Amino acid sequence: MMSLARVISVFVLVFSSATIAAGQEPPGATVASTVTVGTRVRVLSTTMEARVRGVVVAVDETVITLALEGGLPLKVPLRSITEMDVSLGTKRNTLKGLAIGGLSGIALGFAFPVDPENCGPGSTNLCSRREGIVGGTFLFGALGTGIGALIKSQRWAPISVGLRPSGGAKRPAVEVAVAVRF
Numbered sequence: 001m002m003s004l005a006r007v008i009s010v011f012v013l014v015f016s017s018a019t020i021a022a023g024q025e026p027p028g029a030t031v032a033s034t035v036t037v038g039t040r041v042r043v044l045s046t047t048m049e050a051r052v053r054g055v056v057v058a059v060d061e062t063v064i065t066l067a068l069e070g071g072l073p074l075k076v077p078l079r080s081i082t083e084m085d086v087s088l089g090t091k092r093n094t095l096k097g098l099a100i101g102g103l104s105g106i107a108l109g110f111a112f113p114v115d116p117e118n119c120g121p122g123s124t125n126l127c128s129r130r131e132g133i134v135g136g137t138f139l140f141g142a143l144g145t146g147i148g149a150l151i152k153s154q155r156w157a158p159i160s161v162g163l164r165p166s167g168g169a170k171r172p173a174v175e176v177a178v179a180v181r182f
Helices: 004-023 094-109 129-150
Strands: 040-045 052-059 063-068 073-077 081-092 152-159
Touching (some): 040 073
Antiparallel strands (some): 040 081, 063 073
16 A cells, blocks of 8 residues: 555656646747657658658658658658657566566466375475465566566657647647556
8 A cells, every 4th residue: 555655756746747848848849849860759640541650860840751660761741740759768678577477476376286295396286375376476477577677668758849639629738647657
């Protein structure tokens, strides 16, 4: 259970980060002043059927040019962009792997054969259910942690300067989001 101090800390962090994020987009900012050459982005546009990922090769007041993952350049008119995300880099999934592995170990701990009469080093049976659950949790938790450390995933942050929101609806002036990541 979370302590009151931790809940207050999370609350203050969420609302102060919304204020800081709002301060990062000055009035009159454009995509050209926000995104620089070499930035990895995801773009959704009315001129494309799907979201594309690429690295910004050139940007001006009307067009952004992306080098796609296949290597081909793509020019996208800024007026057609409905959503744009900027890469914050990669992260490892160590804690997520630990959680998935540990929970799997607990579940599989109930499936291990238990026989208190026929257990020990020469037997495939465990002596108690607790032994199976604890052993499975540690074994699969360690395995999940190792796999999670090897797997990397991209982190993305949306930018909205001068872009039209999708759906044609106006976005609220202040947005608050809470994300829990492992």
